[in-house]
Amino acid sequence: METNKEQEPIGRLYDIQGFSVQDGPGIRTTAFLKGCPLRCPWCHSPESQLYKKQLSWMSMRCLGVDACNSRCIKACTKNAIELGQTRENIQDGSEIQMIHVKRDLCDDCGDCAEKCYAEALYLCGKDYTASELTERLLQDKNFYDTSGGGVTISGGEPLTQIDFVECVLKKLKEHDIHTALDTTGFAKWDVVARTMPYTDLYLYDLKHMDSKKHEAVVKVPNEPILENVQKLAENGKKLQIRIPVIPLFNHDEENIRKTAEFCTKLGDAVTMIQLLPYHNLGVMKYLRISDEPVAEATPPSDAYMEKLKDIMSGYGLHVTIH
Ligand code: SF4
Ligand code: SF4
Known part of the structure; x- marks a missing residue:
């Protein structure tokens, strides 16, 4: 853990976006942290993957x-x-x-x-103390209060900077700010658990129900992800499940049905399923930080997304296409 001389955690961000209406309820400010253990080939924020400044x-x-x-x-x-x-x-x-x-x-x-x-x-990547980031996030408090919004901590994978994230979330709750954590869920349970007292809503990614296929593509298995989301549900936390729909990876009906079955077992914890169709807007971002060629796919059609939505809705889930 990095700290300053007053022993306050220091976090590394690659962006802060105000007026976000896609990262939880109301108008929100989203803080994007650097560093992620996954390597999703479709990542639309490739600058988020490495912790180092680039x-x-x-x-x-x-x-x-x-x-x-x-x-x-x-x-x-x-x-x-x-x-x-x-x-x-x-x-x-x-x-x-x-x-x-x-x-x-x-x-x-x-x-x-x-x-x-x-x-x-x-240079992509800027360091903040927990107090500095909190102060910045509090500047938008009027928007949160008038819209039912709040702050979303995103990444990268924010759990990779848990000391910093826990401290910022705690400070925000001291100001009665609604907090959301946008996470892959890939972390040890005791790390995830540290966020629970200060997190109102989890935006939780599920990518594939088959662990071997999951690991083959995003380079980590899915077991910790599935176990952690079950534990969050058991602890009464609210979940918005996010499913990136990626052609030739997880877009097939069988995987969508298995994901829906899994989500129904999480019960009332799941407030919404968000289907996120693949897009290739991130391709240009790769060229900002790398010469490596990037694989592109054809985005799923609107009709296909509607079909997947209907399949999941058939399980009694509240499904939206993001
Ligand atoms: S190109 Fe790289 S090594 Fe050269 S000055 Fe810029 S950051 Fe430093
Ligand atoms: S050549 Fe382009 S990148 Fe280099 S200093 Fe000039 S404007 Fe900046």
Whole structure:
């Protein structure tokens, strides 16, 4: 656990989003933490997976080396930035010479980002003490109060920073803020249990009911995930179950039926099932932090999503398509 000199936990975030209406009831502010033990190939926030701060580059913001006198190239003492592709300047049709980051030489020191006034280069990942984050989240309290909203702690997997998360949740409850935890559920039970006194709602992901298939694709088995959600239900916690619908992985009717059967056994704890159709909006984000090619799939059709919704609704569950 990282702490500052007053022994307060320090957490690492990659984003804070206000006015969120998709991460629990009402208007919410969502804090996104870095670090996750899963490796979902469809992850729409690839910058969330690693805990370390990562150099990111947004090509559309890059002014080109001529406009900025190659500031980033000059700043990098590891020779990790070279000339890259060109793109057209939409204002006058001229060519803009952009850069390319050699990821094998880059150590994410951030020196180039400090020199990039266009903020095309930036370090993804910012550290907060629990008090600093709480103070930021409390700035939006009026919106929570007037809309029945609150704060959602998300990731990445927030349970990987449990000391920080527990402390922030506790502070929020001291201010009577509604709290939600968006989690994969992949953690030891005693870690999950520490969040229970301060968490009103769990947004809980279920990806596949077959552990071997689960592990083959997201690199961890599903047993701890299923056991933890059962224990949360037994302890009277409220659950919104989130199911990403991923073609060629978990979108088949058999898996959807098994997931529905499992959810019915969780009883009244489950307030809603949210089906999240795969989309490929995250693909561009991978290119900000990596040169690795990303597998893309065809999103499921609206008609197919409706069919899956009907199947799950048939089990008496309240199902929405997110
Ligand atoms: S990344 Fe920034 S500093 Fe580097 S060429 Fe583009 S605008 Fe200039
Ligand atoms: S983060 Fe550091 S090592 Fe990487 S490209 Fe920038 S200056 Fe070079």
